[in-house]
Structure formats: structure tokens, C-alpha cells
Amino acid sequence: TETRPYSRLHPLRWPIADDKGNQLTTIKVCTIPLSTSSKIKAEHKGDDDAIRIANNEAYLRHMTGLTDAEVMRLCMPDYNSLIAIVLSLSNKTTGLLRNEDGEETDSDSFPLLVPVSDPFKGTVTQIEIRPPTVQMTRLVQEFSGEVRERKLAALATGLDETVFDQLHMPDWNQLTEVLSDFLSEDAGFFPQKTSST
Known part of the structure; x- marks a missing residue:
């Protein structure tokens, strides 16, 4: 559908x-x-x-x-x-648009504005993002730009890389913003529940 x-x-x-x-x-x-x-x-x-x-x-x-x-x-x-x-x-990100619509979102786990289809997981309505490990980050260092973002996003979400082309722009923006925060901020930046998972 x-x-x-x-x-x-x-x-x-x-x-x-x-x-x-x-x-x-x-x-x-x-x-x-x-x-x-x-x-x-x-x-x-x-x-x-x-x-x-x-x-x-x-x-x-x-x-x-x-x-x-x-x-x-x-x-x-x-x-x-x-x-x-x-x-x-x-x-804008999904979070900003949802806030404008009067809804709250959790930054590192968010319902998609537009569901997508993963070839292995089926319909995806929510994205769960795990902080990338040092090893994950090193694995994608040889790539740059959007290719690097996609590979890192696949590792951090467990989604197939082909899914990202389907993501509508606010959902993609939200995903890349959270990944960027995970890569650049220290642990104190995130709520306790994020750092303990």
C-alpha cells in the first residue's frame, strides 16, 4: 500500500x-x-x-x-x-515539524512522518537509533558525504541502506542530525536513558 x-x-x-x-x-x-x-x-x-x-x-x-x-x-x-x-x-527535522504541530518527539527514537519499507524488516514506522561505536565510525571513515552518512545510518539503525532513499526529507534530516550529535557531543549532552542503553 x-x-x-x-x-x-x-x-x-x-x-x-x-x-x-x-x-x-x-x-x-x-x-x-x-x-x-x-x-x-x-x-x-x-x-x-x-x-x-x-x-x-x-x-x-x-x-x-x-x-x-x-x-x-x-x-x-x-x-x-x-x-x-x-x-x-x-x-527541517521531523522533531521540529511535530513540535510545530503540537506533538513531542524523543530525538533518538522517533516515529516517521512517512513510513518506509525495509526489504528485511517490512514496513518501518519508527526509527530506533543506537549511538555508533568507535569501531562503527572507523569502518565508514573511508567514505565521505552522503555515502558515509548512509553507511553509518545503516549501522546505527539496523536498516538496509536502500531504505534511506525512501525516507522523506524531514525524517532523513532527523536521522542525520541525531547521528551528528552522537558523533560530536560527549555523553553528558544526552538524557540519562540514552547513555544507559
Whole structure:
């Protein structure tokens, strides 16, 4: 069964007509998986303003289903609001989004916003993260960037590496943030129950 992405609604202050002539009054912005995000980033490499705008609009189209023509019809204030939601859903962690929704989360064990499927464990609705050992960390030292993050995440969660492409961005951001904390902070940084497990 297909899982539904996490989403937020933006009521258009200035409604537009879609490509079929129907009026759009509300736009749903949905999270996307890491695989889609990685593809967008690969297609829009660079740091100048034009590339940044193209990158943001690629995210906007993927996360809303809007066509290029529909994006062009948006009034700038609505466009700016939608880009802000897109960036929020792409860059924030699950914990931050759940807090904004009035829910509490435990940082090193968290329910996924969007369940994923592990080839060995089946449907995964929650991620349990164990602090990486020194040995685990040394094993992945030869890798760098996202490859290193994926290998370390697999070791720390017991999930198959193929699962991470399915993780929606806030869930991936949460996972990498916790792993980064485990690698950089000392034991006193974590609640007692984390350090005793």
C-alpha cells in the first residue's frame, strides 16, 4: 500500500486558474523522499541566484504538482509563501515539524512522518537509533558525504541502506542530525536513558 506524504496546505490569497481552467484556491505542499531531493540537487548544481531559484522551483513543482505555467501564474506573495513552506518541509527535522504541530518527539527514537519499507524488516514506522561505536565510525571513515552518512545510518539503525532513499526529507534530516550529535557531543549532552542503553 502506498503511504501518503506529510503535507501542509497554503490557501492562495490570490487564486489562479490551473492548466485545465479550473480555479485553484488551495495548494497542498507534500514532503518528498531523499531520492527525489538528491535528483533535484544533482540537476541544479551551483551557488548563484539563478541556480538557487531553479532549484527552489524544481522542489516547488515536485512538492505541489504545479506545472511551470501554473507556477508562473502565482502572485509573488503566494509564490513566496509556497517557497517558504517548500524550504521548511525540505530542511527541517521531523522533531521540529511535530513540535510545530503540537506533538513531542524523543530525538533518538522517533516515529516517521512517512513510513518506509525495509526489504528485511517490512514496513518501518519508527526509527530506533543506537549511538555508533568507535569501531562503527572507523569502518565508514573511508567514505565521505552522503555515502558515509548512509553507511553509518545503516549501522546505527539496523536498516538496509536502500531504505534511506525512501525516507522523506524531514525524517532523513532527523536521522542525520541525531547521528551528528552522537558523533560530536560527549555523553553528558544526552538524557540519562540514552547513555544507559
